[in-house]
Amino acid sequence: MPKIARPFRSVLYIPGSKPRALDKARGLPCDAIIFDLEDAVTPDEKVAARETLAGALKEGGYGKRYRVIRINGLDTEWGADDAKAAAAMDADAILLPKVGSPADLEALAEIVGDKSLWAMMETPGAMLNAPAIAAHRQLEAMVMGTNDLAKDLQTRFRPDRLPLMTGLGLCVLAAKAHQIAIIDGVYNAFKDDEGLKVECDQGRDMGMDGKTLIHPAQLDVANAAFSPSEAEADLARRQIAAFEETEASGQGVAVVDGKIVENLHVATARETLAKLEAIAALNEG
Ligand SMILES: CC(C)(COP(=O)(O)OP(=O)(O)OC[C@H]1O[C@@H](n2cnc3c(N)ncnc32)[C@H](O)[C@@H]1OP(=O)(O)O)[C@@H](O)C(=O)NCCC(=O)NCCSC(=O)C[C@H](O)C(=O)O
Numbered sequence: 001m002p003k004i005a006r007p008f009r010s011v012l013y014i015p016g017s018k019p020r021a022l023d024k025a026r027g028l029p030c031d032a033i034i035f036d037l038e039d040a041v042t043p044d045e046k047v048a049a050r051e052t053l054a055g056a057l058k059e060g061g062y063g064k065r066y067r068v069i070r071i072n073g074l075d076t077e078w079g080a081d082d083a084k085a086a087a088a089m090d091a092d093a094i095l096l097p098k099v100g101s102p103a104d105l106e107a108l109a110e111i112v113g114d115k116s117l118w119a120m121m122e123t124p125g126a127m128l129n130a131p132a133i134a135a136h137r138q139l140e141a142m143v144m145g146t147n148d149l150a151k152d153l154q155t156r157f158r159p160d161r162l163p164l165m166t167g168l169g170l171c172v173l174a175a176k177a178h179q180i181a182i183i184d185g186v187y188n189a190f191k192d193d194e195g196l197k198v199e200c201d202q203g204r205d206m207g208m209d210g211k212t213l214i215h216p217a218q219l220d221v222a223n224a225a226f227s228p229s230e231a232e233a234d235l236a237r238r239q240i241a242a243f244e245e246t247e248a249s250g251q252g253v254a255v256v257d258g259k260i261v262e263n264l265h266v267a268t269a270r271e272t273l274a275k276l277e278a279i280a281a282l283n284e285g
């Protein structure tokens with residue numbers, strides 16, 4: 001059973017210092033929002049951003065969008081105060097940047113109590129400690145920080161993300177083993193829909209639940225890429241029907257479109273249809 005079962009196709013970062021963007025998000029088709037107090041906010045705006053964000057969340061209006069607050073690291077001058085303030089705000093989870101080990105999450109839990117936690121996975125150390133981080137009792141999701149990871153690895157940008165693949169793969173494995181959500185990193189060229197689509201499809205194929213985004217123009221591409229397609233839904237329905245028919249006749253394997261269908265394929269087919277229902281429920285009202 002996943003720790004948190006709901007769509008996270010599109011997870012939009014919004015700088016906590018920008019009232020206009022905070023307001024605009026109330027009407028944007030994103031599954032979740034990360035209200036950012038870290039890298040999107042300049043040092044001289046950090047304290048004011050905390051107040052601005054507290055006001056926006058108090059006002060509400062974010063509907064069914066999952067609300068996550070990214071605080072500054074606990075090793076910075078703002079981190080502890082951010083954590084205390086975030087614990088008192090009306091949000092669903094708190095996201096800690098540059099998590100290196102479960103001890104970092106434990107230090108945050110000491111301040112925020114039993115709040116749900118998310119972890120930015122964005123350092124080489126985090127990649128190597130991914131299984132232990134994913135096992136933390138309060139952790140609901142991992143978010144890939146591919147900019148910081150690329151910086152620490154001293155890689156060059158490549159459309160195929162080859163230099164990041166080991167880290168991405170380790171985090172996907174850890175998240176799946178502990179049944180928590182995993183959200184892919186941002187695509188910086190926010191006007192390049194084509195490139196974004198390629199990266200979303202790659203993340204989806206790896207098993208990511210969705211993509212973090214930096215601009216509203218990226219939402220439609222991510223929502224489409226991480227939703228089951230019509231063809232996938234149709235295949236899922238046909239696989240379930242064929243398998244039930246085969247089972248009724250006392251056999252364990254059906255064939256659809258020339259390929260075998262066993263009970264594990266039916267489990268995947270049911271997950272596909274459940275995901276579509278969850279997306280429809282999110283879009284209602
Ligand atoms: C990238 C931007 C700086 C571009 O901003 P701007 O030039 O204002 O864009 P537009 O004029 O095209 O904006 C059009 C309208 O959309 C609103 N807007 C823009 N961005 C957002 C947003 N993220 N959420 C909600 N609304 C947004 C504008 O207010 C305009 O509204 P209106 O005037 O009413 O029409 C900007 O998009 C931006 O700041 N994006 C977020 C950047 C960010 O959050 N960065 C940090 C997260 S990424 C990260 O940290 C990576 C990770 O840690 C790693 O290591 O990889």
Ligand SMILES: [Mg+2]
Nearest residue numbers: 122145147148
């Ligand atoms: Mg980062």
